[in-house]
Amino acid sequence: MKPVIGITMGDAAGIGPEIIVKALQHPSVYEQCCPLVIGDAKILERAVQITNTNITIRPISDITEAVYEHGTIDCLDLDLLPADLPFGQVSAAAGDAAFQFLKRAIELAQNRDIHAICTAPLNKEALHKGGHLYPGHTEILADLTGTEDYAMMLSSPQLKVIHITTHVGLVQAIEMINPERTYRVIKLAHDTLTRAGKDNPRIAVCGINPHAGENGLFGNGEEEEKLIPAIRKAQAEGINVTGPYPADTLFYRAVRGDFDIVVACYHDQGHAPIKVLGLEAGVNITVGLKGGIIRTSVDHGTAFDIAGKNSADERSMLEAIRVAVELAPKVGS
Numbered sequence: 001m002k003p004v005i006g007i008t009m010g011d012a013a014g015i016g017p018e019i020i021v022k023a024l025q026h027p028s029v030y031e032q033c034c035p036l037v038i039g040d041a042k043i044l045e046r047a048v049q050i051t052n053t054n055i056t057i058r059p060i061s062d063i064t065e066a067v068y069e070h071g072t073i074d075c076l077d078l079d080l081l082p083a084d085l086p087f088g089q090v091s092a093a094a095g096d097a098a099f100q101f102l103k104r105a106i107e108l109a110q111n112r113d114i115h116a117i118c119t120a121p122l123n124k125e126a127l128h129k130g131g132h133l134y135p136g137h138t139e140i141l142a143d144l145t146g147t148e149d150y151a152m153m154l155s156s157p158q159l160k161v162i163h164i165t166t167h168v169g170l171v172q173a174i175e176m177i178n179p180e181r182t183y184r185v186i187k188l189a190h191d192t193l194t195r196a197g198k199d200n201p202r203i204a205v206c207g208i209n210p211h212a213g214e215n216g217l218f219g220n221g222e223e224e225e226k227l228i229p230a231i232r233k234a235q236a237e238g239i240n241v242t243g244p245y246p247a248d249t250l251f252y253r254a255v256r257g258d259f260d261i262v263v264a265c266y267h268d269q270g271h272a273p274i275k276v277l278g279l280e281a282g283v284n285i286t287v288g289l290k291g292g293i294i295r296t297s298v299d300h301g302t303a304f305d306i307a308g309k310n311s312a313d314e315r316s317m318l319e320a321i322r323v324a325v326e327l328a329p330k331v332g333s
Contacts, residue, residue, distance in 0.1 A: 002033045003115035003328040004063075005321055006108055008101040009039025011127075012081050013094045014302025015312035016120030017047035020073075022314035023321065025053055027070050032325045034068035036114060038105045040097065041077040043085065050310050063113050078104065087308035090123060095130030098122040102137065106144050109293045116294035116324040117141075120317070121302045135167035138286050141295055150288040151185050153192065153261075154274045154299060155323060156281045159254055160261040161270040162189045173266040174208060174222065182230035182263070188288045189261050190239045196327060204250055204259040205231055205243030206269060212244040227265075274299060280315035283323045296324040 010016030020037055021044060029035055037044065041059035048055055059077035060066055066074035080097040099122075108114045119137055127134060134140045142150045153162040164185050165173040186203055193201035205227055206212075209219035216224075227244045234241045243263070245253075251273040254262050264270030274282045282299025289295065298316040306312060 002068075003325055004034045004036055004066075004068075004113070005324050005328070006105040006114035006117050007035055007037045007321070008105050008117065008119045009037060009043065009098070010101070010120030011091075011094045011098045011123040011302045012040060012043045012085055013087055013089055013091050013126070014121060014123060014304055014307050016122075016302065017043050018051055018307070018310065018312045019298065019314040019317045020044070020120055021047040021051050021053055021055060022312070023317040024073050025055060026318060029318070029321055030068065030070040032322065033328075034066070035074075035321065036063065036066055036068075037073055037075045038078070038101045038108075039075060040079060040081045041075040042079075042083045043081055044073060044075055046083065050308055052310070063108065076104065088304035090126045090129060092126065092129040092131070095123065095126030095128065095132065097130075099127060099130060099132040099140065102140055103144060106141065106293070110145070110291055116296065116328040118317075118320050118324045119295065119297040121298060121300060123302045123304070137284075137295070137297060138166060141286050141289055141293070145290045145293060147288060147290045149184050149188070150286060151188050153189070153285040153287045154270060155283045155285055156274055156277050156299075158277055158281075159251065159274060160193075161264050161274055162192075162261060162287065163264050163267065163270050165266050167267060170266060170268075177208065177222070177226045177265055179226060179229040179233070182227055183233050185263055186230060186234045186239060186241050189263060190234070190241070192287050193260060198260060200240050201260040202258070203234075203239065203241040203261055203263060204245055204254060205241060205263040206247050206250050206265055207244035208265045210246070210248075212246045280313055281319055282316060283320045285323065285327070292329060294324060294327045294329075296320045296327070 213223040284297040
């Protein structure tokens with residue numbers, strides 16, 4: 001049996017519905033898995049019209065009603081939104097709906113009704129207007145699963161990056177980095193790649209300051225205080241981790257093949273190299289969720305400026321589904 005992948009619709013005022021419909025046109029998706037959209041059926045119907053696709057939306061109220069046939073999209077219909085929801089506008093209704101779609105997906109994953117979650121993008125301002133004061137998907141997933149030790153991983157065919165900090169300002173990010181958090185992220189990187197079949201994964205830690213501090217020349221000793229003790233602790237446990245390395249050469253070296261994954265210290269340090277390699281190939285993965293829940297996501301935003309114009313690219317969604325299938329536990333295990 002193929003794994004069931006729950007695909008959440010994200011913010012319906014953005015491109016999420018369009019990229020879902022476009023991705024599920026591809027027969028290859030149904031060859032890999034059983035895709036189940038968790039969202040609003042009438043919004044998906046609108047996306048079908050916008051994208052001029054020959055596909056049928058099948059609203060269902062229970063997962064047991066799904067048929068998983070190419071040409072038909074099974075939608076667990078929460079029916080939360082107006083049919084005329086404006087494109088490209090921040091909306092409390094859309095923000096709340098995006099939260100409710102994810103909440104339902106988490107419940108299904110906890111009950112083992114689905115085997116992984118794949119998320120379309122949400123809008124943080126809309127999420128907050130809808131009454132849910134989270135920085136993003138990752139923090140919602142952690143809170144609703146009761147997970148404390150988690151991290152954001154980004155994956156592309158050429159590069160994998162895992163983050164010590166994510167959605168906080170740069171000054172706060174540096175303050176938040178400490179040896180224990182750095183160690184936990186190194187360990188999450190090691191455990192995740194090992195479970196995925198990578199033997200003795202090569203992990204590189206990126207420095208915080210230019211030239212990774214240059215032995216105290218730049219910064220205030222952050223590498224020595226916040227990173228090196230964690231690296232040494234992990235090395236003592238047999239984890240293949242080295243660093244810290246200067247950011248201006250480390251990502252080049254990782255793409256070249258010197259390392260299997262890079263530990264980035266803050267959001268933009270890790271995100272920028274992945275996105276330079278191509279938005280269509282990037283996948284966002286939440287690592288370390290309790291219950292072994294797997295969550296992948298497109299590595300781009302809601303793109304309000306092009307929503308409703310049939311110009312959104314579904315390739316990142318296709319890659320996110322593929323990675324969800326790859327990381328999902330074997331059915332029946």
